[in-house]
Amino acid sequence: MTYGMLGLSFAFTIRVGLPRFDSAAWWGVGAYTTAILMTKADMSFWLTIPIAGLVAMAVGFIVYRIAIPRGMMVFLMFGMVIALAIQQLFGSVEFFGGWGGTDVIAPPAIGGLVFDGKRELYYLGLGFLGFNLLCYWALMHSRIGRSWNAIGQSVKLASSVGINVVRYRMANVLISNFFLALAGSFYMAFSLVAVPATFGLHKSLNVIMYVVIGGIGYSLAGPLIGALILAFVPEYLRVASEYESIITAVVIILVVIFLPGGVLGLVNRKAVPRLVKVDWSRLPGLRKLLGRGKT
Amino acid sequence: MNLLTLEKVGKTYGKLEAVSDLDFGVAQGAIHSLIGPNGAGKTTVFNLITGMLRPTSGQIVFKGEDISRMEPHKIAQKGIARSFQQTFLFMEYSVLDNVLTGFHMRHRAGVLKEFLHTRGAREADKKATEQALEIVDFMGLGALKDELAGNLPHGHQRALGVSIALACDPVLLLMDEPVTGMNPTEANEMVERIRKIRDRGITILLVEHSMRVVMDISDMITVISYGKKIAEGLPAEIKQNRQVIEAYMGEDTDAA
Numbered sequence: 001m002t003y004g005m006l007g008l009s010f011a012f013t014i015r016v017g018l019p020r021f022d023s024a025a026w027w028g029v030g031a032y033t034t035a036i037l038m039t040k041a042d043m044s045f046w047l048t049i050p051i052a053g054l055v056a057m058a059v060g061f062i063v064y065r066i067a068i069p070r071g072m073m074v075f076l077m078f079g080m081v082i083a084l085a086i087q088q089l090f091g092s093v094e095f096f097g098g099w100g101g102t103d104v105i106a107p108p109a110i111g112g113l114v115f116d117g118k119r120e121l122y123y124l125g126l127g128f129l130g131f132n133l134l135c136y137w138a139l140m141h142s143r144i145g146r147s148w149n150a151i152g153q154s155v156k157l158a159s160s161v162g163i164n165v166v167r168y169r170m171a172n173v174l175i176s177n178f179f180l181a182l183a184g185s186f187y188m189a190f191s192l193v194a195v196p197a198t199f200g201l202h203k204s205l206n207v208i209m210y211v212v213i214g215g216i217g218y219s220l221a222g223p224l225i226g227a228l229i230l231a232f233v234p235e236y237l238r239v240a241s242e243y244e245s246i247i248t249a250v251v252i253i254l255v256v257i258f259l260p261g262g263v264l265g266l267v268n269r270k271a272v273p274r275l276v277k278v279d280w281s282r283l284p285g286l287r288k289l290l291g292r293g294k295t
Numbered sequence: 296m297n298l299l300t301l302e303k304v305g306k307t308y309g310k311l312e313a314v315s316d317l318d319f320g321v322a323q324g325a326i327h328s329l330i331g332p333n334g335a336g337k338t339t340v341f342n343l344i345t346g347m348l349r350p351t352s353g354q355i356v357f358k359g360e361d362i363s364r365m366e367p368h369k370i371a372q373k374g375i376a377r378s379f380q381q382t383f384l385f386m387e388y389s390v391l392d393n394v395l396t397g398f399h400m401r402h403r404a405g406v407l408k409e410f411l412h413t414r415g416a417r418e419a420d421k422k423a424t425e426q427a428l429e430i431v432d433f434m435g436l437g438a439l440k441d442e443l444a445g446n447l448p449h450g451h452q453r454a455l456g457v458s459i460a461l462a463c464d465p466v467l468l469l470m471d472e473p474v475t476g477m478n479p480t481e482a483n484e485m486v487e488r489i490r491k492i493r494d495r496g497i498t499i500l501l502v503e504h505s506m507r508v509v510m511d512i513s514d515m516i517t518v519i520s521y522g523k524k525i526a527e528g529l530p531a532e533i534k535q536n537r538q539v540i541e542a543y544m545g546e547d548t549d550a551a
Contacts, residue, residue, distance in 0.1 A: 142416065143399075150385055150396045157383040160345060161397045161463050162371035 018068075018075050018169060022083035023207045026177050028199025029056045030184020032090060035194045049185045056181035057174045064173055069166045071155075083201050091196040121190045128186045132179050133220060139175070140220070148172055213255050298323045298498050299344070299375075299467055304353035304363070306339055306522075313339045314522040317353070321467070321500050321515075326493050328501045328513040332542055336522040337502040338380055341469050344500075345377050346370040357467070374466035378456040378473060380502075386445035390436050393444050393455055394427040397462025427462060434458045434488065450481040457488070467498045474508050486512055510534065518542070 033052035037043040043051075067078035090096045139145050150158040151165055159165050188194065214226025297320035306314040314336045321327045329337050342348040344355055346367040355363040362370050376397075385393050431440050434454045439447065444455055453473060460468055473489065474482040486508055493499055503509050509516065510530045518526040518533060520542040526533060533539055 143420070146392070146396055147399055149388070150399075153385040153387060154383050156347065157379070157385065157459070158396075159347075159367040160371055160377055160379075160383075161399050161459060162368050163399050164366070164368045 018072055018173065019208070020079050020173070020176070021076060021201065021204050021208075022079035022086075023180055024199045024201070024203035025083040025086040026056050026060065026180035027184045027187065027203075028086060028090060028194070028196070029059065030181030031188050031191075031194045031199070032096060032184070033181065034185040034188045036096070038188075045185075045189065049182060052181040052185045053178040056177040056184075060174050060177040061170070064170060068169050068173065080201065083204060087196050087200055090194075090199070096196075124189060125186060128182060129224075132182065135175075135179070136220060144168075144171075209252055212252065296323060297321060298358065299500070300356045301340075301344075302354045302356065304340075304343060304350045304355060306336075306343060306348060307351050312522050314343065314350075314519075317519065317522070317524055319517045319524060319527060321498060323498055324493070324496065325514040326489065326499045326501060326512050328503060328509045328516045329519065330503070330506075330509055330516060331519040331525075334521075335519045337519065338471060339522070340519070341377060341471055341500075341502060344370075344469060345375060371463060374464075375469065376460035376463040376465035376467075377469040378453075378460045378471060380471035380475075382449070382452045382456055384444040384452060384455055384459070386443070388444055389441050390431060390444060390447070390455055390458075391424070391427055391440040394430055394458050394462045395423055397459040398423045398427060399463075430458050430461050433491075434461075435484065450477045453477065454485070454488075457485075457492075461492070461497075465497055467500065468492065469500045469502075471502050472504060473501070475504055482508065 030052040033055045034045065034048040037048040037051060038045060063082055064075075064078075067075045140148070147158070147163050147168055150161075150163060151168055155165055191198075210226035211223045212226065213229055214222035214224065299321040301317050301319050304314060304317045305312065317340065319329075329340060331337055339348065343350050343363075346362070346365050346369070350363050353363070354361050357370075357373060357375065360373070362373060362375075365373075385396055388396065428437075428440065431437055434457060436451060436454055436458065439451060444452065447455065453476070457468075457470065457473060460470075470489070474485045477485060482505065489499060489501070489512060501509070501513070510533075513530050516526075516528060516530055516533045517524060518536070518539050525538045525542060526536045528536070
């Protein structure tokens with residue numbers, strides 16, 4: 001479910017034509033904020049959630065003020081650098097506990113209910129995910145969502161009808177940051193430990209896989225389906241866990257070649273809902289990266 | 296009184312002068328055409344006016360205000376809309392949604408209200424939809440309102456581009472080759488619509504290759520070549536101008 005949330009946030013920024021390679025880093029920011037506040041400031045888990053979100057937004061705002069006005073490619077590169085920098089920060093600064101991982105915290109509780117069993121955590125996660133979905137849905141189906149989609153389709157035309165592209169993109173990325181951090185807080189509730197390696201670049205790439213496998217045209221259902229598949233398939237295939245990433249890679253390549261619309265694209269080949277479809281030609285960098293080649 | 300005035304506007308790329316010392320004014324309520332051979336800098340001028348490019352020298356004054364260093368979305372908000380030469384559309388939106396996007400600047404209910412989908416936001420949406428339908432009908436796209444923009448034939452895409460610009464409720468409408476690539480019937484319809492748009496009180500600045508159309512509808516014509524103004528006047532005067540004829544020599548125009 002955490003992965004579902006990460007996937008959602010990636011698909012969210014794709015709407016404004018900004019693929020992000022730093023999702024896992026902001027996820028880590030959320031996790032660390034919760035961990036540190038709980039251990040060092042003795043704060044309640046619930047209180048750390050909004051703070052984590054706001055921290056990710058505030059830091060994101062400072063960082064992206066430079067990148068967003070310069071367009072998609074700069075944003076993409078910048079994202080990677082930021083992702084590495086944040087990971088480095090967690091690992092190298094004493095305060096965050098170093099590379100070996102950090103703080104073990106007590107599971108969250110409310111009243112007498114302690115979220116320590118699988119069942120409790122499942123419902124907690126469902127709550128987080130539901131909240132995330134609800135907010136994204138409401139945003140995508142408002143006028144704001146229409147403007148975001150417009151930017152994703154043509155930056156030039158969008159600005160010619162008076163849409164402030166930079167501001168709209170910034171808002172989108174920051175909201176995405178907020179929910180990434182929320183996913184991080186939730187992650188702490190069940191992992192109880194934050195290790196810098198978890199929040200690395202390869203995790204961010206995994207996040208993109210969820211979206212691609214699920215169907216990049218579907219901003220809400222796509223990432224969820226993709227995360228579900230990628231969370232379970234390798235588990236079942238765990239004949240030899242060292243081959244896991246290779247199997248994943250093969251699956252990705254097959255999906256990209258044979259199911260460019262993702263799993264959902266297969267189910268719903270004809271009736272693609274028009275509000276949630278991405279034009280690949282607007283994403284040349286990503287397309288190259290994913291090896292789609294020329295259309 | 297000029298609605299838009301360009302004063303000594305220049306745009307250079309290194310040593311290359313795309314536009315140099317360009318002066319001209321567009322009168323309120325006019326259909327003003329900007330013509331010139333290929334590569335004369337017409338589209339560059341449009342990009343300068345709409346803020347997609349910044350002039351390296353000179354001033355662009357709109358309604359008495361210097362807009363030469365404003366961001367494109369700010370300029371759009373001041374009341375300048377444009378339709379593009381290449382068909383820029385939101386290809387994955389329906390015709391109606393395309394026009395609705397053009398309503399971006401109008402009917403705002405406020406971010407929070409929109410997020411919560413309050414009644415106010417829904418009503419603003421409804422009103423926008425009604426007005427969008429009106430524009431779509433006016434541009435002759437009524438029957439196609441649910442069609443995806445990407446599936447439209449060329450002529451209709453052009454008309455849709457203009458519809459989006461109209462949705463911005465402009466004071467000044469810049470049209471970059473609105474009839475190019477259209478068959479004669481479509482072109483005639485478009486010319487009629489351009490007149491009607493002007494009659495609604497919208498001033499029009501037009502770039503167009505079809506001399507027949509330009510001579511037919513323009514109140515005033517400015518001719519540029521290699522980024523410089525070489526002539527200006529009424530259609531009848533421009534037709535007789537030696538310099539203009541020379542500039543076009545060897546050019547493939549459908550002047551007839």
